[in-house]
Amino acid sequence: MQFILNPWPWYVSGPLIALVMALLLYFGKTFGMSSNLRTMCTIAGAGKFSNFFKFNWKDQLWNLTVVLGAIIGGFIAVKFLSTTSGANLNPNTVAELKNMGFKNPGATLLPNEMFSLEALSSPKTLILLIVGGILVGFGTRYAGGCTSGHAITGLSSLQKPSLIAVIGFFIGGLIMTNFILPLIF
Structure with missing residues (x-):
């Protein structure tokens, strides 16, 4: 159902x-x-x-x-x-993802190249998951909270450290998406 x-x-x-x-x-x-x-x-x-x-x-x-x-x-x-319809992506995004090696960008909500059981058998994927988990854990502890805590609670209560943290999250996301992710794939 x-x-x-x-x-x-x-x-x-x-x-x-x-x-x-x-x-x-x-x-x-x-x-x-x-x-x-x-x-x-x-x-x-x-x-x-x-x-x-x-x-x-x-x-x-x-x-x-x-x-x-x-x-x-x-x-x-x-x-x-x-x-099971997938995601409606911008044609430019589809082209960029295909250049990175993704076979059918937008066909599924999550790309199989990153989020499948087959991807977990790759040493490269395992290393990325472990290193990413360590970095997220360290960053969360260093920033005194996670993205949801800072972006929702911290900004709602007008906390300056949360504003700085959220700006840092966005800058980090932009750097990852535009510079580091293309090097990985």
């Missing part, structure tokens, strides 16, 4: 995100996915090995609902709300 729905327009989803952020600010809570990893590690006993994980994790237990919601929402989106 599959329902085909269009994505929610910005004028519905944007105010809903703003409402959630206003409620979080009112109740003195912050939102971010990377803080959930810290909470889960603390629950698993990481505080025995590092002072970073020594805190009252029960105060952050509410935030784990975000992880649960992301998992359930992802499942619902894939099973009931997705199509």
Whole structure:
């Protein structure tokens, strides 16, 4: 059973995100996915090995609902709300991706050259995943939060460090997309 729905327009989803952020600010809570990893590690006993994980994790237990919601929402989106139609890409983007070696850009939502079980058997892909994971983990810790935490919570509460972090995320994304990704593929 599959329902085909269009994505929610910005004028519905944007105010809903703003409402959630206003409620979080009112109740003195912050939102971010990377803080959930810290909470889960603390629950698993990481505080025995590092002072970073020594805190009252029960105060952050509410935030784990975000992880649960992301998992359930992802499942619902894939099973009931997705199509197999692919992505409608700009012709210039399709040409650039073909020059990089992608066979059918836009035919699927995620390119098989990067996101398939066959791609995982490649040492190059494994190295990229490991190095990328380490860099994301280091960057998240160094920046004091992840993209969702800084871009949604930090900017909503007018925090200057979050503005600087978000600008850095965009610059890093532009550098990766325009200079590093073409060298990899």
